[in-house]
Amino acid sequence: MPKIIDAKVIVTCPGRNFVTLKIITDEGIYGLGDATLNGRELSVASYLTDHVIPCLIGRDAHRIEDIWQYLYKGAYWRRGPVTMTAIAAVDMALWDIKGKIAGLPVYQLLGGASREGVMVYGHANGTSIEDTVNVALEYQAQGYKAIRLQCGVPGMASTYGVSKDKYFYEPADADLPTENVWNTSKYLRVVPELFKAAREALGWDVHLLHDIHHRLTPIEAGRLGKDLEPYRPFWLEDATPAENQEAFRLIRQHTTAPLAVGEIFNSIWDAKDLIQNQLIDYIRATVVHAGGITHLRRIAALADLYQVRTGCHGATDLSPVCMAAALHFDLSVPNFGIQEYMRHTEETDAVFPHAYSFGNGMMHPGEAPGLGVDIDEELATKYEYKRAFLPVNRLEDGTMHSW
Ligand SMILES: O=C(O)[C@@H](O)[C@@H](O)[C@H](O)[C@H](O)CO
Numbered sequence: 132m133p134k135i136i137d138a139k140v141i142v143t144c145p146g147r148n149f150v151t152l153k154i155i156t157d158e159g160i161y162g163l164g165d166a167t168l169n170g171r172e173l174s175v176a177s178y179l180t181d182h183v184i185p186c187l188i189g190r191d192a193h194r195i196e197d198i199w200q201y202l203y204k205g206a207y208w209r210r211g212p213v214t215m216t217a218i219a220a221v222d223m224a225l226w227d228i229k230g231k232i233a234g235l236p237v238y239q240l241l242g243g244a245s246r247e248g249v250m251v252y253g254h255a256n257g258t259s260i261e262d263t264v265n266v267a268l269e270y271q272a273q274g275y276k277a278i279r280l281q282c283g284v285p286g287m288a289s290t291y292g293v294s295k296d297k298y299f300y301e302p303a304d305a306d307l308p309t310e311n312v313w314n315t316s317k318y319l320r321v322v323p324e325l326f327k328a329a330r331e332a333l334g335w336d337v338h339l340l341h342d343i344h345h346r347l348t349p350i351e352a353g354r355l356g357k358d359l360e361p362y363r364p365f366w367l368e369d370a371t372p373a374e375n376q377e378a379f380r381l382i383r384q385h386t387t388a389p390l391a392v393g394e395i396f397n398s399i400w401d402a403k404d405l406i407q408n409q410l411i412d413y414i415r416a417t418v419v420h421a422g423g424i425t426h427l428r429r430i431a432a433l434a435d436l437y438q439v440r441t442g443c444h445g446a447t448d449l450s451p452v453c454m455a456a457a458l459h460f461d462l463s464v465p466n467f468g469i470q471e472y473m474r475h476t477e478e479t480d481a482v483f484p485h486a487y488s489f490g491n492g493m494m495h496p497g498e499a500p501g502l503g504v505d506i507d508e509e510l511a512t513k514y515e516y517k518r519a520f521l522p523v524n525r526l527e528d529g530t531m532h533s534w
């Protein structure tokens with residue numbers, strides 16, 4: 132059996148912070164897991180170093196399910212983003228090891244390919260509707276079949292999803308949280324105009340998505356969904372904060388716009404009622420924050436019973452290790468929907484060389500054994516951790532709001 136003899140956490144910051152777990156076996160084979168939790172990176176690094184790695188040494192690396200259960204039940208304090216991101220990193224690394232030993236890409240261990248490629252969506256954003264539509268046209272020219280639209284709101288200095296750099300979006304932008312100002316009624320006026328302009332410019336053969344990013348109440352989300360129906364959105368994401376899963380019932384009563392939620396979910400329990408009551412159409416939970424490939428398969432299997440499809444989170448603050456793992460999952464899972472793909476920077480890709488590829492709006496994990504991603508540890512040491520927080524949102528009267 133491949134015995135775990137060592138494991139370490141690598142924190143690196145090639146333009147943004149990433150936390151990576153490396154598990155090493157007595158046969159010299161190692162596996163990698165993404166452990167990045169944007170804005171709270173060091174909490175996961177410590178959870179792994181201080182509370183998980185000592186329990187891994189000496190274990191059989193093939194026992195993925197047993198180790199998953201040991202870390203989940205053994206912590207006593209179950210669930211939560213830090214715990215489940217740490218478990219996810221171990222899970223990814225063990226699938227990587229298992230694939231390398233078997234000489235197979237992980238998707239083959241998950242039941243093989245269910246499709247030829249993974250449809251992805253890119254992020255078009257701009258300070259104005261015109262800028263956003265022009266970037267969307269560039270994505271369409273690159274072959275993207277699905278494009279997310281996020282634009283600035285007149286009268287608001289900054290808002291979620293609008294980046295300073297046209298192609299790379301990094302929201303964790305300061306040593307302490309940046310304070311954004313938010314105005315719901317201004318936002319509700321601009322999004323339908325954005326979609327109208329986008330449909331006129333891009334036509335109907337491209338999927339258009341939008342991320343509300345938790346900022347509306349259920350009835351406001353129902354109103355926006357109804358306003359966007361003529362433009363056939365592929366999905367409205369994070370329409371309202373989802374701690375109260377029942378809140379989505381009110382949205383459903385007012386609009387047929389498809390709903391996606393779950394990038395901040397970390398276990399099946401966060402999504403169970405949404406899925407079983409068909410209150411959503413896509414589940415956004417992802418490998419790195421929802422307990423790894425092992426747990427994400429359980430979430431997808433439940434979703435499949437209710438015709439809910441996957442739509443994994445894939446922002447730049449999820450490392451190429453997570454992107455690789457997600458693509459293996461996406462290629463195999465029967466109820467695949469779509470995969471988010473925000474390109475990493477060249478310096479990030481240099482630290483994490485990988486086998487996955489993009490072409491004509493689709494991605495593929497590649498045929499390398501395991502996850503097909505590595506880490507250049509020497510290069511990684513050149514990029515010191517740099518504390519960075521996600522922004523916060525306040526209403527114009529100063530009231531704290533969701534960002
Ligand atoms: O859909 C998305 O990609 C967003 O919600 C993310 O950009 C999210 O804001 C970041 O991952 C937070 O770190």
Ligand SMILES: [Mg+2]
Pocket residue numbers: 342344368369394
């Ligand atoms: Mg989102």
